[in-house]
Amino acid sequence: MTPYDSDNLTTVIEQEGVEFVVLLSPETAEHDPEYREVGRFPTRKQALRFSASAKD
Numbered sequence: 001m002t003p004y005d006s007d008n009l010t011t012v013i014e015q016e017g018v019e020f021v022v023l024l025s026p027e028t029a030e031h032d033p034e035y036r037e038v039g040r041f042p043t044r045k046q047a048l049r050f051s052a053s054a055k056d
Contacts, residue, residue, distance in 0.1 A: 011054060013047045016040075020047035024054060 012023045012035065019040045025033035038054065041047040 011051045013044065013051060015044070018042070020044045022047050022051050022054070 010025050010027075012025075014021050014023065019042065021037055022039040022041070023035040024038045025035050028034075039047070039050050041050065
């Protein structure tokens, strides 16, 4: 069964100081996310752009 209208938390962007960090949880994580840092960017816009390309 798949949850209806749930949040997709596969990729998360967090601000650390002046940088925006993209965290990715692999599909193998199952119930608990196992976030891994996949990139750091000076702007949120760049982090969002990278995050969108990482999902493809």
